Amino acid sequence: MCGIFAYTGKGTKDAGKVLLHGLTALEYRGYDSAGIYTPESGSIKTPGAVAELKKKVPKKFNGKSGIAHLRWATHGEPTKINAHPHSDCQGELWIVHNGIIENFKELKEKLVKAGHTFVSESDTEVFAHLVEEHMKKTKDFEKAAIAALKEIRGTYGMAIQYKGEPEKLIAARMGSPIVLGVGKHEHFIASDASPILPHTKKVVFLEDGEIAVITPETHTVYKLEGSRVTRAPEEIEWSAEEAQKGGHEHFMLKEIMEGAEVIENTLRGRLIPEKGLAKLGGLEGVTKKLAKIDRIIIVACGTAYYAGLVGEYMLEEHAGIPVEVELGSEFRYRKPVINEKTIVLAISQSGETLDTLEAIREGKRRGALTLGIVNTVGSTIARETDAGVYNHAGPEIGVASTKAFVSQLVALALLTIFLGRQRGMSLVEGKKIAKELKALPAKVQKIFEEKGAIEKLARKYSGARDFLFIGRKYSYPVAFEGALKLKEISYIHAEGCGAGEMKHGPLAMIDEKFPTVALAPSDSVYEKVFSAIQQIKARRGPVIALATEGNREVEKIADDVLYIPETLEMLTPILSVIPLQLFAYYFARNKGYNVDRPRNLAKSVTVE
Ligand code: F6R
Numbered sequence: 001m002c003g004i005f006a007y008t009g010k011g012t013k014d015a016g017k018v019l020l021h022g023l024t025a026l027e028y029r030g031y032d033s034a035g036i037y038t039p040e041s042g043s044i045k046t047p048g049a050v051a052e053l054k055k056k057v058p059k060k061f062n063g064k065s066g067i068a069h070l071r072w073a074t075h076g077e078p079t080k081i082n083a084h085p086h087s088d089c090q091g092e093l094w095i096v097h098n099g100i101i102e103n104f105k106e107l108k109e110k111l112v113k114a115g116h117t118f119v120s121e122s123d124t125e126v127f128a129h130l131v132e133e134h135m136k137k138t139k140d141f142e143k144a145a146i147a148a149l150k151e152i153r154g155t156y157g158m159a160i161q162y163k164g165e166p167e168k169l170i171a172a173r174m175g176s177p178i179v180l181g182v183g184k185h186e187h188f189i190a191s192d193a194s195p196i197l198p199h200t201k202k203v204v205f206l207e208d209g210e211i212a213v214i215t216p217e218t219h220t221v222y223k224l225e226g227s228r229v230t231r232a233p234e235e236i237e238w239s240a241e242e243a244q245k246g247g248h249e250h251f252m253l254k255e256i257m258e259g260a261e262v263i264e265n266t267l268r269g270r271l272i273p274e275k276g277l278a279k280l281g282g283l284e285g286v287t288k289k290l291a292k293i294d295r296i297i298i299v300a301c302g303t304a305y306y307a308g309l310v311g312e313y314m315l316e317e318h319a320g321i322p323v324e325v326e327l328g329s330e331f332r333y334r335k336p337v338i339n340e341k342t343i344v345l346a347i348s349q350s351g352e353t354l355d356t357l358e359a360i361r362e363g364k365r366r367g368a369l370t371l372g373i374v375n376t377v378g379s380t381i382a383r384e385t386d387a388g389v390y391n392h393a394g395p396e397i398g399v400a401s402t403k404a405f406v407s408q409l410v411a412l413a414l415l416t417i418f419l420g421r422q423r424g425m426s427l428v429e430g431k432k433i434a435k436e437l438k439a440l441p442a443k444v445q446k447i448f449e450e451k452g453a454i455e456k457l458a459r460k461y462s463g464a465r466d467f468l469f470i471g472r473k474y475s476y477p478v479a480f481e482g483a484l485k486l487k488e489i490s491y492i493h494a495e496g497c498g499a500g501e502m503k504h505g506p507l508a509m510i511d512e513k514f515p516t517v518a519l520a521p522s523d524s525v526y527e528k529v530f531s532a533i534q535q536i537k538a539r540r541g542p543v544i545a546l547a548t549e550g551n552r553e554v555e556k557i558a559d560d561v562l563y564i565p566e567t568l569e570m571l572t573p574i575l576s577v578i579p580l581q582l583f584a585y586y587f588a589r590n591k592g593y594n595v596d597r598p599r600n601l602a603k604s605v606t607v608e
Pocket of ligand 1: 301302303304305347348349350351352353356399400401402484485488603604605
């Protein structure tokens with residue numbers, strides 16, 4: 001997720017100031033690098049957040065129009081050279097882009113052969129050269145932009161400017177949001193409405209496959225294939241802060257609701273379903289080494305650690321590789337037995353968690369191949385590991401990790417296919433997992449339809465001071481993650497427990513005031529979990545069961561039931577965690593807590 005902002009006016013406002021101000025409102029969308037361009041003053045780019053850019057932009061950075069960008073890195077390190085705006089060979093066409101151009105490598109090869117010179121590793125730069133190439137033939141900015149858009153595959157929300165027609169800006173949307181702002185003698189393009197709102201409340205939301213052309217006085221929307229779209233501007237009453245959260249009350253809710261999109265983004269370009277294969281570009285350099293390894297140690301902390309536990313089950317069951325999962329804070333002070341056939345795999349959203357980082361360093365010292373599943377491109381763990389897989393989940397602002405967990409599980413499933421197919425996994429099994437991964441976004445969307453019921457349930461149980469979360473096999477780590485979500489944002493006692501472990505102690509806590517959330521999907525251990533629910537009910541403990549759609553049996557025994565769609569057993573956690581995230585969210589919100597910034601916690605734990 002990056003932030004883009006573009007402006008065209010009659011000259012009564014200074015475009016440089018308008019753009020910098022707008023980037024501040026978009027700051028939450030990316031802080032790896034920032035950049036600005038106006039045809040009158042040229043471009044300025046810098047690594048770091050918008051504050052860095054402000055320091056570099058001179059007071060006299062004039063212009064009537066321009067484009068600006070905040071980057072959350074996906075392709076290429078977060079350096080000045082990879083920062084947007086990107087331009088063509090002549091510095092005439094300028095682009096800011098949020099998304100990923102999947103076929104950028106083939107397009108780049110073609111363009112290099114045609115004589116184009118590239119300066120960055122960014123997929124976006126390819127688009128600037130592609131428009132340039134079409135301009136040679138059509139001599140028309142709009143036609144060239146449309147022809148280029150028809151050639152790219154992937155996701156984009158972009159703004160394009162041509163020095164030869166400085167008043168005119170083109171916007172395009174496919175998978176990444178674009179909002180037009182309709183002002184008096186001025187128009188805007190942005191990733192969300194927050195930078196537009198200080199200027200106008202009239203906006204037009206573009207839909208996928210649409211492009212828009214704006215000038216100070218006009219805005220025109222087309223479908224990519226050419227037909228005209230008539231959509232009257234709507235007045236929005238959101239505050240700038242609400243706009244950043246996509247109209248949601250908190251970032252946490254917005255990030256949970258991004259679940260389906262996050263799965264798509266983590267999978268994008270990485271599955272070859274018909275061959276039952278996963279293509280992981282970040283592992284290409286170590287493919288041969290990976291074929292020889294005989295053990296994986298996953299190191300992580302908190303939520304990422306629970307993702308690792310799910311990964312252990314996936315990798316052992318489907319790829320046949322022995323896996324252990326360790327807390328970074330434990331691993332770094334032990335004397336683990338490691339050799340050159342061991343992988344030490346770090347899972348980290350921030351890529352900066354000190355305990356995970358030190359565990360990776362320890363693995364390296366002992367001769368292991370180190371890998372990362374990391375969300376933040378260019379972070380320390382991403383840089384220090386030998387190879388890895390980026391999540392592409394976009395920045396996570398809420399302190400409680402939600403969408404990153406979902407994405408980590410998807411990345412682990414991809415790794416399972418990748419390593420499994422190098423070993424004994426059959427074509428049929430590879431295809432089955434790939435097919436089911438592709439079906440997940442629609443299933444996540446279905447869970448969101450139950451949002452209202454989950455909110456009600458959170459209200460019903462709002463008086464409880466303790467919660468137990470139980471699950472078995474793939475649902476075991478999810479039970480711990482559900483408990484962690486609840487305790488960290490609502491400050492009540494919640495603990496996870498293996499459903500089979502109840503009778504070894506925790507059952508003693510159960511009474512009518514101590515509710516249990518029981519993860520009971522219809523999988524290979526369903527009957528065992530069902531019998532744990534019976535044991536709890538026999539002690540008058542209230543039970544909220546999480547079951548697979550169509551299971552009527554569980555309704556007879558549990559007090560409340562939440563349903564998730566059916567999927568493969570190994571992928572169930574990707575669905576089952578979402579109702580638990582929503583439950584924790586509503587439970588804490590009902591208490592009036594600041595769910596995005598829970599007390600005593602920080603987003604990135606860079607201390608011991
Ligand atoms: C819980 C949470 C933390 C993090 C942990 C690791 O909601 O966010 O438990 O998962 O601090 O952080 P990363 O993934 O950045 O290494």
